[in-house]
Amino acid sequence: MRSKITTYHLCMLAFAVVINIIGSEIALLLHLPIYLDSIGTFFIAAVCGPFYGMLPSLLSGIIFGMTSDVYALYYAPVGMLLGFLSGIAWRKKKDTPWSFFIAALAVTVPTSLVSSCITAEIFGGITSSGSTVLVQLLAKTPLGLTVSCFIVQIFTDLIDRIVGMLIVQGLLKRLPKGIVLKKDGH
Numbered sequence: 001m002r003s004k005i006t007t008y009h010l011c012m013l014a015f016a017v018v019i020n021i022i023g024s025e026i027a028l029l030l031h032l033p034i035y036l037d038s039i040g041t042f043f044i045a046a047v048c049g050p051f052y053g054m055l056p057s058l059l060s061g062i063i064f065g066m067t068s069d070v071y072a073l074y075y076a077p078v079g080m081l082l083g084f085l086s087g088i089a090w091r092k093k094k095d096t097p098w099s100f101f102i103a104a105l106a107v108t109v110p111t112s113l114v115s116s117c118i119t120a121e122i123f124g125g126i127t128s129s130g131s132t133v134l135v136q137l138l139a140k141t142p143l144g145l146t147v148s149c150f151i152v153q154i155f156t157d158l159i160d161r162i163v164g165m166l167i168v169q170g171l172l173k174r175l176p177k178g179i180v181l182k183k184d185g186h
Contacts, residue, residue, distance in 0.1 A: 074122060
């Protein structure tokens with residue numbers, strides 16, 4: 001049986017949403033080919049689990065989509081899938097480099113597939129991300145738009161996921177144990 005949402009969970013959700021928005025703003029401002037909008041999602045998925053991992057991307061997608069980046073709203077389901085999968089991956093992950101890479105890959109492949117379909121079908125390959133240029137270049141090849149979106153998406157997402165997971169792993173090692181061990185809010 002799932003425990004009820006506590007003040008601890010609400011504070012962690014708010015923290016995760018703010019981190020997602022700040023990371024996204026930095027990536028948009030610098031026109032980076034990665035997104036940095038999942039760091040908060042990874043954090044709460046690691047600390048609170050898969051269910052709570054889904055919420056920051058939904059909330060930050062809604063906020064960001066209504067304020068400064070309309071594309072973010074359309075990708076909220078991708079972020080929710082990412083949060084769920086990363087919550088599972090954090091629970092299964094060992095402290096080895098290969099396990100870390102496999103966890104990043106496990107959350108990247110399904111989310112990149114969904115994301116590339118959204119990018120190709122809804123936006124014609126053009127979004128606010130710095131990787132749009134790469135998609136447009138590849139789309140002119142025999143690969144076509146959807147496959148080009150997926151190829152660029154999987155590489156940029158994998159780098160983004162590795163960077164985000166490394167940041168969270170470093171943060172988790174430095175936080176007081178009382179915060180990190182509160183998976184169930186007790």
